[in-house]
Amino acid sequence: MVDVILKKGKEKAVLQRHPWVFSGAVERIKGKPADGYIIRLIDAKGGFMAYGFYNGQSRVAVRLLEWDEQVTVDEAWFRAKVATAVNARKELLADGSTNTCRLIFSEADYLPGLIVDKYADHLAVQVLTSGIDNNMPVIIDELQKLLSPASIFDKSDASSRGHEGLTTENKLLAGTHPPELVEVKENNITYGINIAEGQKSGFYCDQRDNRRILAHYTKGKKMLDCFSYTGGFTLNSLSNGAASVTSVDSSALAIDTLNENIRLNNFDNSKHSAIKADVNSQLRRFKDEGEKFDVIVLDPPKYAPSRSALDRASRAYKDLNRIAMLLLNEGGLLATFSCSGAMDLETFKQVLAWAALDAGKQVQFIYQFCQPEDHPVRSSFPEGEYLKGLLCRVL
Known part of the structure; x- marks a missing residue:
């Protein structure tokens, strides 16, 4: 076996079980x-x-798997890690109200670079590292043995694969090709998921708990759902009796799927309107028109993919939240999120404080959102805690 030798003084993170070794920490390779x-x-x-x-x-020259020298990292090792991750999610799916979740979450499940999402009887996978790519035949076989899925579809279209020398993929790996819309349930709400063409693996199941929690604040309220994608926050709020919901997203496919989801759940279409538009531009139009809302959701894409992008991202978050605050009625609620791992919670709070100051508003933080149990955070890998959100009362 090839030996990679660390530079002197670079042992601490490895001893603390952090799974990344950067190229600058490597002395030499035998x-x-x-x-x-x-x-x-x-x-x-x-x-x-x-x-x-x-x-x-890659900048991350080594992604660590096993710290016990007596354990062999072989086919049986990978099968055991897959089985452990899948079995850990069984309780989440037990009551039948939800049949979609994240089955494997990369480093958190000791399989760095592997994402597996379950959509009813279908699986979508994302492979982000060359090491996982080399072991996919075993992983696919184990997933088939454990779950007998109708299909396993490869959604490895992330640009970050290029850092590992991998090309993007979007193809069927096993089973029959999934239908254009796979129907799933989350919080007893039905969604049509477009696995092959949708964003990421087809859906954002990391907001499952937050959608349900926020819905309790929207009964009888006029709500604006920004970056709505296929309607997670929209549908939960309509289900809980929101007076009206306006959904805004720049993707035509997302808007079409959202409208189909409204139909699937037999919601009152007169209470919902969907707008295909750039969110920042649409917020400014609402402001010019004097539009006001009781509840606004901001769930933008990742603005800060790295620490080096944090300053620019902070300015973007501040401007976005400032405009939203101006659109709220007195005492209205702003549910605002960041999925950027580089943006920690305290920095996010500071950004919101700056936004409130520029908007001439006062903000109370009344609830803190986070990622759900199928997106666990490994104690030795705090970078896995990427999703954060705050429910703000704007005065």
Whole structure:
């Protein structure tokens, strides 16, 4: 087995079970491992530290898998990790109100670079590292043995695959091709999921609990759902008796799917309107028209993909939230989110404080949103805690 030797003084994070070793921490390599090859990580004194995937093209040169030298990282090891992750989600799906969730969440489930989402009888996978890519035949076989899915579809179209020397993929891996819309249930609400053409793996199940929680605040209220995608917050709020909901998204496919979801759930179409538009531009139009709302949801895409983008992202978050605050009635509620791992909660609160100051408003933080149990945060990998949100009363 190839040895990757750490520089002296770079052992601390590995000893604390953090799964990433950056290329700058590597002193030398004994051998010439191919990308995705499993190597031994050795400290500067020659002692064993861990096994991990190697990639010579990535900033993260080694993604650690196993810290016990006596354990062999082989086919059985990967099968066991897949089974453990899948079994940990069984309770979440037990009562039948939800049949969609994240089955495998990358580093949190000790499979760095593997995402598996369940949509009723179908699975969507995203493969983000060369090491996982090398082991996909075993992983697919284990998923089939455990779940007998109707299909397993590869949604590995993230640009980050390029950092690992991988091309994007969008193809069927097993079973029969999923239908154009796969019907799933979440919080007893029906959604049509377009796995092949939808964003990410087809749906954002990380907002499941937050949709349900926010819906309790929307009964009888006039609500604006921004970056609505296929209507998670919209549908939960209509189900809980919102007076009206306006949904805004720039994607025509998302709006079409949202309107189909309204029909699937037999909601009163007169209480809902969908607008295909850039959210920032539409918010400014609402402001010019003197439009006001009781509840506004802001769930934008990732503005800060890295720490280096944080300043620019903070300005974008501030401007977005400032305009939303101006559109709220006195005492209205703003549910605002960031899915950027680089944006920590305290920084996000500070950004909202700046937005309130510029808007001439006062803000009370009354609830803190987070990611659900199928998106666990590993104690040694705090970077896995990416989704944060705040429910704000704007005065």
